[in-house]
Amino acid sequence: MKTKYAVRHTFLGALVLLISFLSSCEKGPDFREFNYPAPVVEDFSPKQGYVGSAVTITGKDFGTTLKAVKVYFGEVRADSVKIVEDNKIVVLAPEKGVTGKLKVEIYGKSDLTKEDFVYMPSAKFISASTDKAQVGDEITVTGENFGTDIQKVKAYIGNIEGTVVSVAPNQIKFKVADGPSASIVLMIDGQRLVGSYVMVGMEKLTGTLFGHAGSWNNNPATTVQAAVDGDIATYVDGANKIGYMGYDMGAGKGAMVKSVRYAPRSTHASRMLNGEIRGANDPSLSDYVVLHKITATPPAGVYTEANIDNEQIFRYIYYYTAEGNGNIAEIEFYGNVVDKPIPVGKLAFEFNTDNEGWVPQQSATYTASADALNVTYSQAGTDKRRADLKLTNLPISLHTGNYPIVAIKMKALPVGAVYTFDVSGGSFGNGSKKESKDFVADNVLFWDISMLGQGTNPPVVNSPIVFSAGQTFQFKIADIPAETATAGYSVEWIRTFASKEELAKFIGK
Numbered sequence: 001m002k003t004k005y006a007v008r009h010t011f012l013g014a015l016v017l018l019i020s021f022l023s024s025c026e027k028g029p030d031f032r033e034f035n036y037p038a039p040v041v042e043d044f045s046p047k048q049g050y051v052g053s054a055v056t057i058t059g060k061d062f063g064t065t066l067k068a069v070k071v072y073f074g075e076v077r078a079d080s081v082k083i084v085e086d087n088k089i090v091v092l093a094p095e096k097g098v099t100g101k102l103k104v105e106i107y108g109k110s111d112l113t114k115e116d117f118v119y120m121p122s123a124k125f126i127s128a129s130t131d132k133a134q135v136g137d138e139i140t141v142t143g144e145n146f147g148t149d150i151q152k153v154k155a156y157i158g159n160i161e162g163t164v165v166s167v168a169p170n171q172i173k174f175k176v177a178d179g180p181s182a183s184i185v186l187m188i189d190g191q192r193l194v195g196s197y198v199m200v201g202m203e204k205l206t207g208t209l210f211g212h213a214g215s216w217n218n219n220p221a222t223t224v225q226a227a228v229d230g231d232i233a234t235y236v237d238g239a240n241k242i243g244y245m246g247y248d249m250g251a252g253k254g255a256m257v258k259s260v261r262y263a264p265r266s267t268h269a270s271r272m273l274n275g276e277i278r279g280a281n282d283p284s285l286s287d288y289v290v291l292h293k294i295t296a297t298p299p300a301g302v303y304t305e306a307n308i309d310n311e312q313i314f315r316y317i318y319y320y321t322a323e324g325n326g327n328i329a330e331i332e333f334y335g336n337v338v339d340k341p342i343p344v345g346k347l348a349f350e351f352n353t354d355n356e357g358w359v360p361q362q363s364a365t366y367t368a369s370a371d372a373l374n375v376t377y378s379q380a381g382t383d384k385r386r387a388d389l390k391l392t393n394l395p396i397s398l399h400t401g402n403y404p405i406v407a408i409k410m411k412a413l414p415v416g417a418v419y420t421f422d423v424s425g426g427s428f429g430n431g432s433k434k435e436s437k438d439f440v441a442d443n444v445l446f447w448d449i450s451m452l453g454q455g456t457n458p459p460v461v462n463s464p465i466v467f468s469a470g471q472t473f474q475f476k477i478a479d480i481p482a483e484t485a486t487a488g489y490s491v492e493w494i495r496t497f498a499s500k501e502e503l504a505k506f507i508g509k
Contacts, residue, residue, distance in 0.1 A: 036061075036063070036106065036107045036109065037061045037109075038061065038106075038109035038110070038111060039059060039060075039061050039062050039104050039105075039106045039109065039110065039111050040059045040060045040061055040111055041057060041058075041059045041102070041104050041111040041112065041113050042058050042059040042060070043057075043058050043059075043113075044056060044057040044058065044102055044113055044115075044117065047115060047116075047117065047118060048117065048118035048119070048120050049093055049117070049118075049119070049120060049189075049190070050093065050119070050120050050121075050122045050123070050189070050190070050191050051093055051094070051095045051097070051119075051122050052092055052093060052095075052190075052191065053092065053093045053190055053191075054082070054090055054091075054092055054190070055090070055091050055092070055093055055102070055117065056088060056089070056090050057071070057088070057089040057090075057091065057102060057104060057113070058087060058088055059087060059104070059111070060086065060087050061086065061106075062084055062085065062086050062087065062088070062089055062104070062106065063084065063086060063106060064084055064085060064086060065084065066081060066084045068084075068106050068107055069081050069084050069089060069104065069105075069106055070104070070105040070106070071089065071091045071102060071103070071104055071105075072102065072103040072105070073093060073094055073097030073098065073100065073102060073117060073119075074097055074098035074099070074100035074101075075098075075100075076094050076096050076097045076098065077094070078091045078092060078093070078094045078097070079094060080092035080094070089104065093117070093119070097119060098119065099116055099117065099118050099119045100116050100117065101113045101114075101115070101116055101117070102117050120145070120189075121144070121145045122145060122191065123143060123144065123145045123146055123147075123186070123188045123189075123191050123193055124143050124144040124145060124193070125141065125143045125184075125186060125193040125194070125195040125196075126142045126143045126144065127141070127142050127143075127196070128140070128141050128142075128184055128195055128196045128198065129141075129142075130198070131196060131197060131198060131199060131204070132198065132199040132200075132202065132203050132204070133176045133198055133199070133200060133201075134176070134200070134201055135176055135177065135178045135200065135201060136175060136176060137175065137176050138165060138173055138174070138175050138176075139155075139162075139173070139174060139175075139176060139184070139198065140171060140172070140173050141155070141171065141172045141173075141174075141184065141186065141195065142170060142171055143170060143171075143172070143193075144169075144170055145169065146167055146168065146169055146170065146171065146172055146188055147167065147169065147188065147189065148167055148168060148169065149167065149189075150164055150166070150167045152188060152189040153167050153172060153186070153187070153188050153189075154186070154187040155172060155174035155184070155185075155186055155187075156184070156185040156186075156187075157176060157177070157179060157181070157182050157183070157184060157185070157198050157200060158179060158180060158181075158182025158183065158185070159179075159182075159185075160177045160178070160179030160180075160182075161177060162174040162175050162176055162177045163175040163177070172186065176198070176200060178200075179200060180200060180258070180259065180307045181197070181198060181199045181200045181201075181202060181258065181259045181305075181307070181334055182197070182198070182200075182305060183195060183196065183197050183198070183305075184196060184197075184198055197261065197303075197305075199259070199334045201258075201336075202258050202259070202334050202335050202336050203334065203335070203336065203337070204332060204333070204334055205247060205249075205255050205257070205317065205333040205334060205335055205337065206247060207247035207248050207249045207250055207253075207255075208247065208248040208250065208353070209224060209225065209228060209245070209246075209247060209248075210224075210245070210246065210247070210248050210316070210318070210352055210353060211224035211227075211243070211244050211245030211246065211318070211326070212224065212238050212239075212240070212242065212243050212244055212245065212326055213239075213369075213370070213371075214238070214239040215236075215237055215238060215239060216237040216238065216239055216325060218239075219237065221234065222234075222235060222236055222237035222238075223236065224236055224245035224326070226329075227245045227319070227328050227329070227330060227331050228245075228330070228331065228332075229330075230330070231329075231330070232263040232266075232301065232302075232303070232329040232330050233266075233329070234329065235265035235266075235327060235328065235329045236265075236325075236326045236327060236328050236329075237265070237325050237326070237327055238325040238326035238327075239325070240325065241322070241323050241324065241325055242321070242322055242323075242326070243320075243321050243324065243325055243326015243327070243328075244278075244285075244318050244319060244320040244321070244326065245318060245319055245326065245328075245331065246278075246316060246317050246318020246319060246331070246333070247316070247317055247318070247333065248283075248315060248316055249314075249315050249316070249317070249337060249340075250315075251342060252339060252340060252341055252342055253315065253337055253338070253339065253340055254281070254313035254314055254315050254337070254338055254339075254340030255279075255313065255314055255315075255317050255333070255335050255336070255337055255338075256310075256311065256312070256313055256314075256335045256336050256338060257277070257279060257291055257308050257310070257314070257317055257333055257334070257335040258307065258308055258334055258335040258336070259305065259306065259307050259308060259333075259334040259335070260277050260291075260292060260305070260306050260308065260331065260332065260333055260334065261303040261304065261305050261306075261330070261331075261332040261334070262294075262298065262303065262304055262306075262319065262328060262329075262330060262331045262332070263298070263300075263301070263302065263303050263304070263328070263329040263330045264297075264298050264299075264300055264327065264328060264329055265300075265327040265328060265329050266300040266301055266329065267300075268324065268327050269297050269298060269299065269300045270297045271321070271323065271324030271325070271327040272294050272297065272298055272321065272324070272327065272328060273294060273295075273296070273297050274293065274294060274295070274321070274322070274323070275293075275294045275319060275320065275321040275324075275328075276290050276291075276292070276293050276294070276319070276320045276321070277290070277291045277292040277293075277306070277308070277317075277318075277319055277320075277333075278290055278291060278316075278317070278318055278319075278320050279291055279310075279312060279314030279316065279317050279318075280314055280315070280316040280318075281314055281315050281316065281340075282348060283316070283348050283349075283350035283352065283493075284348075284350060284493070284506075285316060285318075286506070288320075289310070289312060289314070291308045291310050292306050292308050294306075303330070303332075308335075313338055313340050315340060317333050319331045343399075343402060343403070344397050344399050344402065344464050345397055345398050345399025345400075345402045345403035345464060345496055346399075346402070346403055346496060347396070347398075347403070347406075347494065347495055347496040348493070348495045348496075349493060349494040349495065350371065350492075350493050351368050351371060351372055351373040351491065351492070351493065352371055353368065354368045355368045355373050356393070357391050357392050357393030358373060358389055358390065358391055358392075358491075358494070359389075359390055359391075359392050360375045360387045360388070360389055360390075361387060361388040361389070361390055361474070362377075362378065362379065362386050362387050362388065363378040363379075364376060364377055364378050364387035364488070365378065371492065372411060372490040372491060372492050373389075373490065373491045374488065374489075374490045375387050375389070375488045375489050375490070375491070376487055376488040377480075377487065377488050382482065383481070383482050384478070384479050384480060384481065384482060385414070385480035385481075385482060386476075386477065386478040386479065386480065387477055387488065387489070388422075388474050388475065388476045388477055388478065389474060389475045389477060389491065390472070390473070390474035391473045391474065394467055394468060394469045394470070394471060394473060395466055395467060395468045395469060396466075396467050396473060397464050397465065397466045397467070398449060398464065398465045398467075398496065399462075399463070399464045399465070399496075400449050400450045400459065400460045400461065400462060400463055400464075400465065401450065401461070401462030401463065402462075402498065403496035403497060403498055404448055404449050404450035404451075404496075404498075404499075405446050405447075405448055405449075405496060405497040405498070405499060405500055405502070405503050406421065406428075406446060406447045406449060406494075406495075406496050407444055407445065407446035407447075407494070407495055407496070407497060407503055408444070408445055408446070408475060408491060408493075408494045409442070409443055409444045409491070409492045409493050409494075409507070410443045410489055410490060410491050410492065411443065411489075411490040411491075411492060412443060412486075412489070412490070413440065413443050413445070413489075414477065414480045414484075414486070414489050415480070415481070415484040416479070416480055416481045416484050417477050417478065417479065417480045418432050418433060418476075418477075418478050418479040419432060419433065419435050419445060419475060419476065419477060420432040420433075420434075420475070420476035420478075421434065421435070421447045421475060421476075422472060422474050422475070422476050423454065423467060423471070423472055423473050423474070424467060424471035424472045424473070425454040425455060425457075426453075426454040426455020426456065426457065427454070427455065427476075428447050428449055428452040428453070428454060429447070429452040429453075430453070430454075430455050430456055432476070434447060434452055435447050436448065436500075438500070439503070439504070439507060439509065442507050442509070444503070444507055446497075446500075446503060448500070449465075450462075475494075477489070
């Protein structure tokens with residue numbers, strides 16, 4: 001009996017040792033159980049703040065693992081724990097948090113602050129007293145919950161700090177510093193408010209809208225007008241991939257552009273990539289200067305601002321894109337309008353939008369479209385056609401020295417027509433057929449008035465010739481045989497040039 005008991009006892013002992021061994025092998029030779037200490041909260045600051053305020057909690061046993069830390073404002077968990085050190089936590093007050101104690105929880109263990117964090121009502125920007133100002137001007141901002149402590153308020157235009165004059169709960173006054181145009185930015189006790197746009201030392205530019213014709217599928221809602229309607233939900237969508245739109249500042253005026261704001265078509269923002277802000281002085285836009293190039297896709301639904309460092313004056317300011325059908329939601333130009341006198345004798349009629357004062361005679365009719373003045377004859381049943389083209393917007397000046405070449409370009413010259421440059425005081429060259437036909441293959445005729453006198457008078461040397469209201473300034477276009485006549489003719493432009501060589505260059509010869 002003793003032998004059996006001894007064997008049984010030995011077997012049971014071995015079994016216990018085996019189970020212990022196997023149990024230890026399941027956890028592995030490096031298995032350790034961690035017992036994290038509970039966090040201890042000692043203090044926090046500030047004791048009051050706003051949505052988004054940075055709150056620093058001090059204590060111990062916080063560890064250094066950012067993802068392990070949870071902070072609650074009342075019962076609302078903060079979603080922005082920024083810094084975790086063993087004795088410090090920095091967290092942003094959540095939007096839906098409530099006044100109450102802060103709770104720090106780490107690996108299921110937690111501690112509370114002894115005091116409440118008090119939510120303050122957030123400041124709100126409502127409006128500014130102006131959208132344009134000079135350096136030193138005072139701007140009044142209206143809003144809510146600004147407080148009264150001037151030491152806690154800073155006011156900027158862009159990143160240029162102004163001088164805060166006064167602070168009241170619903171009003172801040174500050175003086176404008178020298179800097180570029182930008183949006184108002186207020187810093188109020190750590191809160192950052194972005195407000196309206198202010199033009200510093202400049203104004204919002206406007207003029208006669210021009211741009212590409214038509215729209216995709218002839219949609220009236222997507223013409224160039226949509227780019228300046230103040231609504232970033234509307235957009236331009238041209239009929240062709242090349243698109244442009246902007247302002248003509250008018251004869252004798254020009255703009256110095258210092259800033260632009262633009263917003264893309266929300267569904268095709270990338271189509272503004274590589275677009276250009278341009279300025280030009282010739283109505284053909286052939287002398288354009290690139291003022292700004294868009295090198296990154298602008299965000300949809302908001303304006304992108306760009307400052308322009310160029311002191312040139314331009315009559316025409318516009319946005320241009322070689323691709324993307326001119327897709328843009330809004331374009332705004334800022335700067336200063338100045339007088340830009342037209343050089344005496346410099347003429348440039350392009351007929352982009354209207355007849356610019358040129359009216360056909362002999363009861364002919366006209367339309368201004370497709371970048372041309374389109375004239376239709378009226379003499380049905382006769383053996384000749386005639387429709388002189390007369391300028392009714394006088395006075396006007398020519399200059400025999402500075403711009404002696406007076407040229408007219410048609411889409412097609414009327415076959416058999418007889419031309420006369422007819423003005424008060426006698427036609428240039430004293431009759432018809434005094435035009436040069438050097439560029440007739442390009443449908444261009446010109447008169448060199450430095451070589452042609454008026455009527456029987458000799459040529460005027462290097463001098464202006466002024467034609468006043470009520471006088472005559474016209475091209476006679478007559479004696480067109482009925483058998484060769486079309487319905488009319490189309491004039492693309494009437495211009496003056498400094499020389500025949502300048503004209504040749506302009507038409508690509």
